Amino acid sequence: NKRVKIKALLAQSPIGETATLMGWVRTKRGNKNVSFIALNDGSTITNYQIVADPNLIPDDILKKCTTGSCIKVTGKVVESQGSGQSSELNAEKIEVLGEADPEKYPLQPKKHSLEFLREIAHLRMRTNTFSAVFRVRHALAFAVNKYFNDKGFFYIHTPIITASDAEGAGETFKVTTLDLQNPPKNEDGSINFNEDFFEREANLTVSGQLEGELAAMALSEIYTFGPTFRAENSNTTRHLAEFWMIEPEMAFYDAEDNADLAEDFLKYLIRYVLEHCQDDLAFLENRLLEEEKVKPADQRSEMALLEKLRFVAENEFVRITYTESIEILRNSKPNKKKKFQFLIDEWGADLQSEHERYLVEKHFNKPVILTDYPKEIKSFYMRQNEDGRTVAAMDILFPGIGEIVGGSQREERLDVLTARMDEMNIPKEEMWWFLDTRRFGSTPHAGFGLGFERMVQFVTGMGNIRDVIAFPRTPGNAEF
Numbered sequence: 503n504k505r506v507k508i509k510a511l512l513a514q515s516p517i518g519e520t521a522t523l524m525g526w527v528r529t530k531r532g533n534k535n536v537s538f539i540a541l542n543d544g545s546t547i548t549n550y551q552i553v554a555d556p557n558l559i560p561d562d563i564l565k566k567c568t569t570g571s572c573i574k575v576t577g578k579v580v581e582s583q584g585s586g587q588s589s590e591l592n593a594e595k596i597e598v599l600g601e602a603d604p605e606k607y608p609l610q611p612k613k614h615s616l617e618f619l620r621e622i623a624h625l626r627m628r629t630n631t632f633s634a635v636f637r638v639r640h641a642l643a644f645a646v647n648k649y650f651n652d653k654g655f656f657y658i659h660t661p662i663i664t665a666s667d668a669e670g671a672g673e674t675f676k677v678t679t680l681d682l683q684n685p686p687k688n689e690d691g692s693i694n695f696n697e698d699f700f701e702r703e704a705n706l707t708v709s710g711q712l713e714g715e716l717a718a719m720a721l722s723e724i725y726t727f728g729p730t731f732r733a734e735n736s737n738t739t740r741h742l743a744e745f746w747m748i749e750p751e752m753a754f755y756d757a758e759d760n761a762d763l764a765e766d767f768l769k770y771l772i773r774y775v776l777e778h779c780q781d782d783l784a785f786l787e788n789r790l791l792e793e794e795k796v797k798p799a800d801q802r803s804e805m806a807l808l809e810k811l812r813f814v815a816e817n818e819f820v821r822i823t824y825t826e827s828i829e830i831l832r833n834s835k836p837n838k839k840k841k842f843q844f845l846i847d848e849w850g851a852d853l854q855s856e857h858e859r860y861l862v863e864k865h866f867n868k869p870v871i872l873t874d875y876p877k878e879i880k881s882f883y884m885r886q887n888e889d890g891r892t893v894a895a896m897d898i899l900f901p902g903i904g905e906i907v908g909g910s911q912r913e914e915r916l917d918v919l920t921a922r923m924d925e926m927n928i929p930k931e932e933m934w935w936f937l938d939t940r941r942f943g944s945t946p947h948a949g950f951g952l953g954f955e956r957m958v959q960f961v962t963g964m965g966n967i968r969d970v971i972a973f974p975r976t977p978g979n980a981e982f
């Protein structure tokens with residue numbers, strides 16, 4: 503078909519030429535002498551103005567051009583009378599491809615709440631807000647691949663179905679073909695997984711890291727970018743049961759190299775969208791500003807979206823150790839309303855999101871790279887520091903988000919690693935393949951995981967992680 507996309511048409515605005523557009527009607531207004539249709543085809547945030555003269559377009563056709571209907575319009579590109587847009591289309595022919603009964607179509611031309619739109623996630627991409635979010639999400643995904651490709655990293659597709667639980671957090675979804683109502687049993691009454699499809703227990707991956715380490719020990723610098731699954735019980739604004747993670751893994755990197763790469767990568771992604779998604783980001787910024795107006799003054803965020811993105815892209819992240827962060831939190835004055843739950847002698851506790859946000863948003867007012875956590879609260883594979891009580895872990899904390907990256911230098915010493923696995927009761931026999939990397943040609947290496955949706959949240963300013971993935975999976979939510 504010879505249709506032109508609205509984005510391309512706006513870029514060229516070939517005045518006087520004939521063009522065919524296809525898209526969905528956002529609004530129709532006018533009087534008996536003329537109708538104005540705002541058309542959107544998803545290519546850009548802008549709704550293109552169609553001018554329909556009832557002498558040319560039959561009345562029964564115009565009547566069907568209601569909000570949500572899909573139409574094909576052919577007409578002449580003319581200079582726009584109204585402000586803002588360079589051109590508009592004088593319709594010569596309109597074909598209604600798909601009607602949308604105004605009595606039943608849920609998306610009427612008014613502002614719907616995000617909560618309401620979550621209930622109709624199958625249609626919400628037709629709104630300005632969600633189409634903007636998903637265009638930005640696309641740009642970010644593209645930038646991820648571009649960044650690593652340009653640096654000579656290789657994209658490895660690690661398995662979705664695995665037998666390992668890298669994080670050991672017990673949040674795995676099981677994969678089985680057994681009839682669990684009536685499973686085959688061992689003599690002691692336990693389920694006999696030998697009769698299962700994989701002849702063992704299996705689950706959906708919670709992280710591609712362990713397999714990524716195997717690849718880094720062969721290709722030097724790799725990354726994975728795929729879906730991960732965690733049966734998170736927490737109903738928060740930053741946890742999904744199915745989310746996408748970017749996990750670079752690099753041989754010959756130490757903890758500092760790892761932090762340098764992560765900081766450079768995050769800044770690159772932000773610069774990329776600032777450059778390539780200007781319209782969508784401007785729209786999202788205005789949307790947030792509108793929202794802020796209805797908040798009490800002390801709850802308004804200080805920086806508007808674009809300013810915040812530029813600030814993070816241009817300024818050095820703060821780097822401090824976990825121990826230093828505890829000192830800061832101990833000496834912090836809890837604000838009047840919220841009491842800090844951090845007790846003085848709690849070195850060793852994991853930071854809660856309110857602590858993370860205090861450090862980032864109140865104390866430093868910058869992204870923070872927090873390193874060297876107590877080994878007790880981190881995974882078995884992280885490299886132990888000389889002090890015997892911390893590991894070379896790194897979390898990156900972002901304003902408004904909290905933890906956006908988790909990573910570490912990995913323990914490359916076979917004896918230290920196996921001793922730690924014993925302490926943590928991790929069965930070494932089952933991880934023989936992982937330990938082989940340390941048995942044969944081991945070398946210092948490091949990596950991290952960036953939660954892709956948290957990055958999309960940060961860049962778009964969306965408050966709830968359910969609003970940056972097309973079809974969110976959360977407890978009780980898997981219908982569409």
Ligand code: ATP
Binds near residue numbers: 734741743952
């Ligand atoms: P959190 O403390 O927020 O639960 P985590 O420490 O369990 O995160 P990691 O195992 O370190 O997460 O995973 C690496 C990154 O993946 C995190 O920094 C975060 O950006 C992202 N992430 C982790 N869990 C989720 C989730 N359930 N939904 C969305 N993103 C997640």
Ligand code: MG
């Ligand atoms: Mg978690």
Ligand code: MG
Binds near residue numbers: 905908
């Ligand atoms: Mg964490």
Ligand code: MG
Binds near residue numbers: 897905907908909
């Ligand atoms: Mg983490």
